[in-house]
Amino acid sequence: MLPTSTDPALFDRTCAIGADLAGAGAGVLVLGCADMGPARARLQAAIGIPVIDLVLAAVALAQGFLAAEQATS
Numbered sequence: 001m002l003p004t005s006t007d008p009a010l011f012d013r014t015c016a017i018g019a020d021l022a023g024a025g026a027g028v029l030v031l032g033c034a035d036m037g038p039a040r041a042r043l044q045a046a047i048g049i050p051v052i053d054l055v056l057a058a059v060a061l062a063q064g065f066l067a068a069e070q071a072t073s
Helices: 008-023 034-047 054-072
Strands: 029-031 051-053
Touching: 008 029, 008 034, 029 034, 034 051, 034 054, 051 054
Parallel strands: 029 051
Antiparallel strands: none
8 A cells, every 4th residue: 555645654754855855955845746735734844945736736827827818808
């Protein structure tokens, strides 16, 4: 069985990797797994840099496209 965002070991490992990346100069962490979205805010607080959830980013992009389409109709 694959670990999920509710698995404390996965969260801890992701925090450790995120902290290493932040320490190496990364200014943002982009989550590549939709399952990690619910942990985004906790992860961001733990590592101290912005964390982007690609699912939320895609929704915001789609909303922007729809708003732009409606504005030009």
